[in-house]
Amino acid sequence: MNQNQNIVYIETYGCAANQNNSEILAGILSRAGFIATNNQNLANIIILNTCIVKSKTESKIIRRILDISKETPEKILIVAGCMPETNAKNIKNLAPNTILLGTHHFKDILKLIRDFQEKRLDWKKQESYLNNTPEVKLNLPKKPLNNLISIHQISEGCLGDCSYCKTRFAKGKLYSYPQEEILKSIESDLQQGAREIWLTSQDCASYGLDRGESELIELLKKILALKHKFKLRLGMMNPNNVLPIIEELIEIYKDKKMYKFLHSPIQSASDSVLKNMNRKYKIKQAEEIISKFRKTFPEAVIATDIIVGYPTETLEDNKKNLGFIQRFKPDVLNLSKFSSHKGTEAGKLKVLPIETINERAGELMLAHRKEAKSRKEEYFGKTTKVFVNKRISEGFCEARDENYNIILLKCGKEMLGREASVKIKEIGVHHIMGELTSLL
Numbered sequence: 001m002n003q004n005q006n007i008v009y010i011e012t013y014g015c016a017a018n019q020n021n022s023e024i025l026a027g028i029l030s031r032a033g034f035i036a037t038n039n040q041n042l043a044n045i046i047i048l049n050t051c052i053v054k055s056k057t058e059s060k061i062i063r064r065i066l067d068i069s070k071e072t073p074e075k076i077l078i079v080a081g082c083m084p085e086t087n088a089k090n091i092k093n094l095a096p097n098t099i100l101l102g103t104h105h106f107k108d109i110l111k112l113i114r115d116f117q118e119k120r121l122d123w124k125k126q127e128s129y130l131n132n133t134p135e136v137k138l139n140l141p142k143k144p145l146n147n148l149i150s151i152h153q154i155s156e157g158c159l160g161d162c163s164y165c166k167t168r169f170a171k172g173k174l175y176s177y178p179q180e181e182i183l184k185s186i187e188s189d190l191q192q193g194a195r196e197i198w199l200t201s202q203d204c205a206s207y208g209l210d211r212g213e214s215e216l217i218e219l220l221k222k223i224l225a226l227k228h229k230f231k232l233r234l235g236m237m238n239p240n241n242v243l244p245i246i247e248e249l250i251e252i253y254k255d256k257k258m259y260k261f262l263h264s265p266i267q268s269a270s271d272s273v274l275k276n277m278n279r280k281y282k283i284k285q286a287e288e289i290i291s292k293f294r295k296t297f298p299e300a301v302i303a304t305d306i307i308v309g310y311p312t313e314t315l316e317d318n319k320k321n322l323g324f325i326q327r328f329k330p331d332v333l334n335l336s337k338f339s340s341h342k343g344t345e346a347g348k349l350k351v352l353p354i355e356t357i358n359e360r361a362g363e364l365m366l367a368h369r370k371e372a373k374s375r376k377e378e379y380f381g382k383t384t385k386v387f388v389n390k391r392i393s394e395g396f397c398e399a400r401d402e403n404y405n406i407i408l409l410k411c412g413k414e415m416l417g418r419e420a421s422v423k424i425k426e427i428g429v430h431h432i433m434g435e436l437t438s439l440l
Contacts, residue, residue, distance in 0.1 A: 006034040009043035013061060014051025016200040016235060018081060020137065020151040021106055022049045025080070027141030032110055036143060045076045045113070050083035052166050055339035058083065062094065069095035076116065080106070084130055085170035086343070102130040103156075103170055106137060132172045138185040148389050148417050150194035152185055153177065154219065155201040159209060160238065162267075163278045163345035164307065164338065171202060174210040179219055183226070190228040195417055196389050196400075197223070198233045205237035205245065214241070217248045224255050231387060233404065236263045239286040240279075246289055250296050260297045261404035264289055265305030265334070269324035270317035273310050278345070283324070290328050299378075301404045303332035308364060309357030310338050311349035318360045322367055329371040331405075332430065337361055369429045379405070379424045379432055385440065386422055388415045399434070406431040415439070 008029050012022040025047060026036050037043050046068055052058050061083060068077050077098050079091055084100035091098055099116050101109060112129055115121045137153050144150065155176040158168060186197055201207065208215025223232060242249065242264055253260060266286045268274050274283065290302055306321055325333065337357050341347045386399035386407050397411040399420065408431055409422055415436075422434030 006045070007037055007043045008034050008045045008047065009037050009040045010047045010049060011040075011064070012049045013057055014049075014053065014081070016151055016198055017153050017156075017202075018049055018051055019145065020142075020153055020200065021081065021103075022047075023142040023144050023151065024106055024137060024140050025049065025109055026143035028107070028109055030143050031141045043075065045078065046072075047078045047080055050079060050081040052082045052086060052170065052341070053339075054336060055341060056337075058087075058339075062091075065091060065095050065098060069098060073097065076113070078109075078112070080109075082167055082170035085132075086166055088126075088130055100126060100130060102132075104131070104133050104135045104172075105129045107135060107140065134175045136177050136181055138177055138181045139188070144194075146390060147193055149196045149198060150186065150189035151198045151200060152182060152189075153201055154182055154199050154204060154207050155210075158202040158238075159206050159241075160203070160280070161278050163276065164310070164341070164347075166341040166344055167202070169343065174203075174206055176206075176208050176210050176215065179215065179222065182219065183222055186223060187226060187228075190226065190230060193417075194230065195387065196231050196233065198235065199223075200235040202236075203238045203241060204235050205241035209241070214245055217245055217252060220252050224252070224257050230257060231259055231400070232257050233259045233261055234263075236265060238280075239264050239266065239289055240281040242289050243281070243285050246292055250292065253293075253297065253300075256402075259400065259404040260300035260402055261303070262290070262293050262300060263303040263332075266324070267305060267307050268310065268313070268317065269306075269320040270313070273313050273317050276312045276346075277307075277310060283320070287324075287328065297403070299403050301331040302328070303334065304330045305334040305336065306364065307336050307338055308361045309352045311340075311346060311351055313338075313352065313360075318363070321360075321364055325364060325367045325371060329375055330368065331372055331375060333365070333368040333372070335361060335365055335368070373427065373429045376405075376427045376429070376432060380427050381424060383421055383423045383437060384434075386420055386434070388418050388420060391416060407434045408432070409434045409436055411436065 010022050050061050079098055080101040081103050085102045157171040157174045159174050269283050271282050340351050384401045386401050388397050388399040390398040392398050399407045419440040421437045423437050424432050425435050426433035
């Protein structure tokens with residue numbers, strides 16, 4: 001492969017797991033002599049690492065595929081991730097020269113490119129890069145976007161059967177990665193200077209259940225016992241799998257290395273809608289988790305997800321969503337308007353009028369912004385300890401306090417990776433402005 005054939009541009013959509021997948025793709029390609037670029041125009045190979053959680057995102061990606069294939073047909077276009085697993089033939093019909101790499105085959109990126117260049121990629125061969133084969137995405141070459149933040153997937157797939165979800169068709173059933181591989185991967189990154197560990201999956205609380213019982217608590221204890229200075233952020237966990245381990249989980253969170261951050265998606269505050277969604281819990285159980293967590297950690301950041309406008313959602317159901325936001329005041333609300341996906345049970349239902357969905361979404365987001373800001377106002381004028389983990393622009397950095405609040409402050413490169421004391425000067429809905437008082 002000559003010099004003008006090995007410049008790669010990677011565009012990532014979706015969650016932290018997808019971000020980690022892109023880091024792995026970049027790492028494998030970089031080790032093989034490919035050159036990564038942030039400029040699409042310089043690249044000869046373009047990789048779109050896709051997400052299908054929202055139909056709006058899916059539509060955006062399809063437009064990108066069409067634009068790239070029409071405007072730069074000479075470039076190699078690889079569509080990777082969840083979309084090829086569920087939309088392969090549709091993508092090939094729209095852009096016949098597109099190459100597809102399924103979510104279970106990221107290790108095979110070099111083989112895929114080689115097969116294409118050597119004209120061996122007929123449809124039968126292409127399908128082999130789309131089948132559901134367990135793949136442990138650990139201890140691979142990777143090119144992190146931020147050397148201070150180390151992302152580790154602990155499993156892939158889920159045990160759920162949610163009526164609206166298309167992602168489960170791509171990710172498949174739960175496959176928990178071996179504990180020793182996770183620990184080895186984390187240890188390696190910590191030795192290379194990482195200071196913040198993110199554990200991510202479709203549902204971290206389900207870790208180990210495919211092997212017979214929950215192993216999350218055991219895994220967390222082993223990670224926290226590692227002899228390094230770091231902070232640990234635990235990713236999304238579904239309420240039905242959190243509840244059986246909530247008491248042990250709260251004890252784990254008391255460790256100073258743990259960010260006091262809980263992401264548990266409720267999706268709806270109405271039991272009837274939850275039943276129709278095929279979610280495996282009642283809203284009181286989800287509320288119990290948040291209540292217990294907040295009782296122990298009053299300032300903890302709570303994140304949740306709500307899907308507004310599910311086809312069976314009534315005005316009364318939406319009032320329950322509103323009531324939940326007003327009572328529990330989630331610090332982070334990932335609000336999604338219902339996406340109808342073909343092939344799902346919910347995709348067969350009549351969609352609510354878009355005006356109704358927009359009105360309800362606006363009402364919920366307005367309430368969330370009000371309640372979230374009211375919680376942030378409690379920080380005004382206080383001095384807090386933070387870890388500076390990201391440079392966001394010339395002269396400004398992003399930091400996190402122990403509760404995982406975002407704190408923005410003026411700083412230079414020398415502050416990256418440092419702990420600091422800051423005084424809170426300004427309050428926003430989802431972030432805080434701080435002023436440096438001292439480096440720690």
